[in-house]
Structure formats: C-alpha cells, structure tokens
Amino acid sequence: MRIEKVLTTCVYCGTGCGLYLCVDHGRVVGIAPSRSHPVSQGRLCLKGWNAHQFVHHPQRLKNPLIKRDGVFAEATWDESLDLVAKRLSEIKERHGSDSLAVLSSAKCTNEENFVMMKFARAVLVTNNVDHCARLCHASTVAGLVRAFGSGAMTNSITDIRDANVILLIGSNTTEQHPVIAAEILRAVDNGSKLVIIDPRMIQLSKFAEMQLRLTPGTDVALINGLMSVIIEEKLQNSAFIQERVEGFDELRANLRRYTPEYVEQVTGVLANDLRAAARLYAKADRATVLYCMGITQHSTGTDNVLDCANLAMLCGHVGREGTGVNPLRGQQNVQGACDMGALPDFYTGYQRVADETSRPKFEQAWNTKLPVKAGLTVVEMMNEAAEGKIKGMYIMGENPMLSDPDLNHVKKALERLDFLVVQDIFLSETAELADVVLPACSFAEKDGTFTNTERRVQRVRRAIGPVGTSRSDWEIVCDVASRMGYKMSYDSTETIMEEIAALTPIYGGIHYDRLDDFGLQWPCPSRDHPGTKYLHKGAFTRGKGHFHPVEYVPPAEVTDAQYPFILTTGRMYYQFHTRTMTGRSEALNREAPVGYVEINPTDAEKLNIRPGVRVKVSSRRGQIIANAVVTETVPPKTIFIPFHYREAAANLLTNPVLDPAAKIPEYKVCAASLERSD
C-alpha cells in the first residue's frame, strides 16, 4: 500500500469533524481522524469513519445523461450543457425569469453555493433560489435573527464542556451529531446537569438529570411554562434584562396564563417537573440550550426558536462561554449554504435582497441588474410548479423526491415542469425525473470550504481525480452561465472565496491562506481578525436583544378517530438524509437496511402488532408499509418513522403545512393511522 493522507472535512453532519482521506493509487481506501482538529479531536462517528465508502461506488454518475422518449442515454458534456442553457434560456424568454427556480445544496461547498445563487440572480434573474435549510433550520434563521440579530449557533461546540446545565431540546444528539453528544457526555461526567425536553427516550436520557416528555408540538407551552416559573420565583437575571434586552414587560404579561398546572394539561409534563427544570436552568451559573429539529420542524417553528431565545435572555445565559442558544445544524454545509445566500430573500452574509444598500453593491460587483422581488422557498416552488407557474428547475445536490413533505404532490410538481436539470453524484429519486442529469464530483474530488454548525469555515481538499467525467458543481454552473450569455469564470475555488470575502462582511477576513489547518469562525470581518468563538459578547448583533412573547398554538393537524396517532418523523444514526451516500456504504447500510416504524408496546398490544411484522401507516396524504419496531422509545399514541427510506418514505405521509414566517414544513407532527398489513 502506498497510502497518502489528505486532510479534509467530513461530508455528513454539521459538526464539521476533521478527517484524513487515505488515498492509494488514486482511490480513497480509508479514513483517519484528525487528532489536532479543534472540534473532533481525534474522534469520529461511524458515518465519518466510513465516509469513503460511497466515493467509488459503481453507481456513481460518470457521464451526463439526457432523457429521450423517457429513457436516459449517456451524452457528451458539450451536448448536455448546450441543451441545459438552451432550454433554460427559452423558458426565461417565453415565460419570464420567475418561471425558473433553483435548488442549491447544503451538501455542496460554500464556493458552489455562491456560484449557484449568483447564477440564479445574475443569469436567470430570479430570487427563486433556496435549499434544504428551509426544511431543517429556516425557523432558526428567522427566529434568532429577530431575537439576537444573528441566526447561527451562538457558541462553540467545545463550549458545552463549560456549561453547568445543558438544556437539550428536540435533539437525538447521539444519532445526529455523535461528536457533539460526546461533548455532552464529557460534560455530564464532569458534573454538568443534563435536562432533556423530548417526547422520545434517547440514549442520552440515561445520563439526564431529568427528561420532560412533552406531547409533540407543545414546545411553546412548555418553554412559556419554564419562564413563568422563573418569573414567579424571581429567578430571572434582572440586571442582564435591564441592560441588554427590550420587551420584558410584554413577555411577562404574556406568560401569566402559563401556570405549571395549565402547562401540565397541554404538554403532559408534570407541574413539579417543570418547576424543577426551570430552577435548574435559571440558577445555573452557565447554562446552554442545544436544540435541533424537535424545535424547528413545526408550523410554529419560528415561535419555538423565539421562545428558546426568550428563555436564554431571561436568565442571562447568552453572550458568555458555556451558555447560548445553539441550533445543531444538520448537513455539513447547511450553515454555509445559508451564509452564501442560497436563500430567496438574502444575499451572502444575511444581506437582505430588499435592502436598498445591499442590492446595488452586488449589482455593481456582478455588472448586471438584479431582481428585487423576493423569491420562492422550497415548498412554495413545488406548489407553483404543480400549478404550472414554475416551468423549469435546476436542482443541485438535493433530493426533494424524498426529503420534502407530501411526496405525491412533489412528484406531480416535478413531472409538470417543462424542463428539469439535476446535478448529483448518484441518480437520486429526483434525478430520475430529470430531463438532463449532470454528474458532479464528490467531496473527495474537489476543493472548497464547508462551514460547520459553530460557524467554522474549513477547507475541503481534493484527494483524488474526478470519478468518470464528473466535474465540480461550480465548474458546471459557470459553464451553463457562460453558455447563457453571462460570462462566469474562476480559475480556482480560492478566487471564488476572494469574491465572497469582498462582498460579505462576516466573511471579510476569510482567505484560503488563513484556513490551512482548521479554519476560522465567522464573523471574521478582516484579514487580521481571529474569528469569533461565541456571539453577542457585551451586546447583541442587533444591539439590544428582543423578547418576543409567543402564544401556544396546537399543531396544524391533530389526531381524531380516523387518524388517532401522532406521527413524528426524524433521522437515525446509520443513515444520512435520503441515503444517496449511506445507502451505498455497506458498513452503514448493513446496520439499518430497511425503514421501520416505532410503536409503543401498549399500542402494539392493542393492535396485535408483534416486533418485525409489516404494518400500514396512513395519513390524509398517503400510506406506507414498514416493519414494526415495538419500543418504549416512543410514548403511547405516538409513532416515529425515520424519513430516509424510499421504500417506506415517511414524507408520503407528512403534512406540508408551513410555518408562516420561515416556511418550514411541519415534519414533526401529523395525524396517522396504524394497522397490521398482513
């Protein structure tokens, strides 16, 4: 073996672990953790350890595909790029720019997201650009920007060690962010108290001081209840509130009706447990809130996030090490894709499209007139496609045919398009519906940067040459742009980052020569700035923090006689998102090869469902068949289905109702029925 090692950043979750790709004769044959990496520190999870397995999988797309008479045939790059440019130009000409839409990708690099959003705005001339952050943390961005002025994790991952109390809400951390779970475990070993708010029992439950098992969708009531206890018992940090936050009187007035007894009725959490949790959090010297999609994926997602921010500000647990409000981002570059403005209402660095100073800056830099009207979000794009208003889509590295809610609707929408181009490393469920499929390089084959959940911009390094004739996503998009008459050309990803830095204050000091080892955390406004370990020190990004009183509103769909179960969806350890990669990694896929539904033993007994039998789960939108897992993990009358599996796609069932502010769908709650299928 003549193995050479190339340091890069893991391609799975938002933790952003450092790992070496082990390369032998141009093939990636293994992974080694990086001991010096500030986040992962010599550790990896099973996905990270096996991040090489899909790279050379024989199903990798090696050449462009063009569909003729319903059948894909391999084509040359020239032919394919010409066709894409021609069809997109025709649609733009005939139906207008806003009949086109683009999905950028949290799986692609910052540079690729930047190029894609520039393509949408400068070449297609539409703000219809979004990506799957819409489906995971759109409510985080919407909520935290309003409360604090910045929509990102306030603190750093290793800060968890410094927290005396960790409030973990809606995060199955050992499965979705295992290296962050290791930090929680270390903190608990060293005496920190862990309080979990989650309807499901998780591995960390065994290490928790207490767990509040709320009814899914009652988060606002619960957090309001915690704050009501804190104010009742005068445990708030009055000095912090007076100096740094506005709107306390309105908050207090709103909390009056959230007595522990009322909250117990709504959430199912015992009043005394609520009181105990409130005391623990409020009295801690340093307490941190870590949350994930249990908070965000609701029709009240933005309210849930705002309430987390309210709670932290009420106790002064923000702006110091070991504190903060910390969303754990899901994909390895979902933070970066947002930072890069792959969003319908923002340019890079959260500069608003609507802002009359931002737009001229980008117009001048790109030497073109940019669209003013805010664009469509992911689910809105599908709705408009289904209605025939969106005619053409360019989807890069995303798989809405498995990840979006109400898949039957998504399929209708994509099938109605006049033209669909999909760029990916495998023929995903979405790519199967495309007119043209363009083969992209995997993370092992390209240069760039990813930004992790703690805002750390890190290098991705090319370790091997492209598989087949695949190309980096940014190169492909630039070629399409140029063929559409807008010259886009960069000699390297470093040149793209120079343009990003010049246009983006929070990335102003991000230059490749500064990222050699383990990156920089934004905001990093200038070349001499060391980066920012935690936000809101001394003052919030927006100046004063703002309390937003929010009221409990039940989920959009509640159970009834026909659909008596609450269906909640989520992820599991061995698979990632729509399994395009983990499903082709034998070490991972062996552990969980098929979809399943978790059912509480009392419900299973009533329905005569034994472990392993096939069950039918139905909602108002569809039905699936999956294997029964009978487990105390879920409470009675609640079932859980991981959304990864094509053959038992949870998103055939989910409700596409949206949070009004963030437009995130309510993946965490819908009504379902359950029966044996034999």
Add this chain to the structure above:
Amino acid sequence: MALAWELDKQKVPLWVNALISEFEVIAPVRMHGEEVFTLVSDGSQVALDYVNTLASPKEFFLPQFETMFSFTTGRGDFDIEVPPGEEKSGVIFGIRPCDVNALLILDKVFSGDQKDNYYLGRRDRNALVALGCNQPSARCFCGSVGGGPSLLEGFDVLLTELGASYLVETASARGRQLIDKAPDLFRKASGASKREKRRLVERAKRLATKPIDPLEIAGKMEALFDNSKWVELGKRCLQCGGCTYLCPTCWCFDVVDRVENGNGERLRCWDCCLLCGFTRMAGNLNPRESTEARIKQRFYHKWDYFVQRFGTLQCVGCGRCTETALCHIDWKKVFDWVTSEK
C-alpha cells in the same frame, strides 16, 4: 546478537532518501499539527520526535477498504481477476514497539490454518524500521500487557534515540540490506552507546506500567463475567467504531460484493464488534443484541478469549481506544479495575 551502528539524527533524511530510491517509504510526517503515517517523497518530511500516531500503521497491511478481486458475470460463469500486488517493496519507518507487537498478534491470526495472502503478502513486502520507546505516555499501559515499551522481536531495524544520534540495530538480513543502502552514514556503535541504550530501556520499563501474566489477567476477567460494570460501560457506547478501527490488533472485516451491469468487485472492509449488525442473523435474531453484550465481548476477546487461544493478550496497551472513543471509556482504568480484582 544484533549488529549495532550509530546514526546522527541529522543524517536520518539522507538515509530515508537512499531508501526511497528503492522502496515505498511510509513514515510519520507532521502535518496540520500532528504526526500521521503516510507515503514520503523526501527524507526531510520524516518526523521521529513523536509519542505515537493516532492511527497505527495497521492500514498498510490490512487496509480499511480493499478490492480482493473483481469479476464479470454472465452466461452462468465468472471471470475473476485478482489485483496485482504492489510492484515495489516498502519500508515502514519509525513504527513504535507497540505497533510492531500488534503486527505479531495479527500474524498469529492471519497465518493460521487459513492463510490470508493479502495480509501476509504485505507483511513479506514491507520491512519494519522500529523506533524504540523511551517514554511511554500517560495513556499507555503497554508494560502490563506486553505491548512495550521494549521491543525484542519482529523488527528488521530498531532505532533507539540517544540524544543527538540513534543506536541502530538490525535483526534480519533485510534489515542489514537497509543499512547497506547508505553504509557511509553509519558508524559502528561504541560500547558506551550500547550501555546507554540498555539504561534507557530499563528506565522506560520502570516508567511503564508493571508486567502482569496474561493468564492471570484472563483468570480475573473470568471472575468478573457477571459484574454490573459491563452494563454501565455498555450504556455509554455510542457505536462510533473508533476503538476497533484504531486498534492495532483488531482485524475483523466484512466482505461485500458490488455488482453493476455484470461487473463486480468483492471488497472487504473493516468491521466492528460493537455494531449490532456484526452478529445479527437471519430473522433479526442476535446473540449480542445489547450494547452491553457487545462491549463485554470486546473486552473479553482482548483480555481473555485470545489468551486462551494464543497465550497472549490481544492488546498492546497503546491507549488509542481511550483517545478516540466518543463514549470516553478509559480502557486503562478498566484494565486497572480488572487487575485489581483479588
């Protein structure tokens, strides 16, 4: 009796360059603030002032992901093609005693009744230039399990740091050939240098944990079989796989076929006994369903079953499992708990 020379530290790169002209040289290289074993193209890259690398050189003998053969199917028969072995022989330069001893453990497994020619071929083709350990780290418990810090066998060349130079000993004709690639760089070792080496070895032994008879350890493990400690440890396991993947003495692999359009590859990849799928059988039956059962299996395999079978522990006390595991299980502490059993 080994032959002994001395090599000035600043001449190491010259020697490595002489080796590179004929061999693929794998050595610790400092990159991004840490040392990793990697292919070197110039002797100046080699960094020997290190404690130990996070990943052992195991992967150069048993790669994490390996094509065993490729095949084409059709018409009911198969054409099979075994990939050619490497053309050039190699040198693993600067490998620590624990990692050499780990290879001796793997040798027992792969050269039994069923010879593993992939592994054994690489063992044949790669010489080992070991680097003696003068200072075990706080994480190591090599002294107790026989993994180090001294190295008595298994190497072709052994280097021992003596301040400004290395004492260079050879234990094989192949080792001697490596010296002969650049004989002018070496001088005959003085009696004082040999005595200094013995003193350093004795000192390292005193610094290391004290030796314990493997059979005694195995006996204590048996007495602890029903102890509740294993439940407590099992509760923590996050199934990251790190403890097995980084372990220089773990060899388990899974075999998978990838077939697409009639062309196939048979691959093997590192496996991990902490995973539920490792022992899952048809019908979802699993003799080691719980993480408790699985983590216990790993400890018992290393410190009991292997002793019964081969007379030595399947552990060299390098402490990598402790460093990498997400669960923060400290194997040295567990070892101390086991050995303190009366």
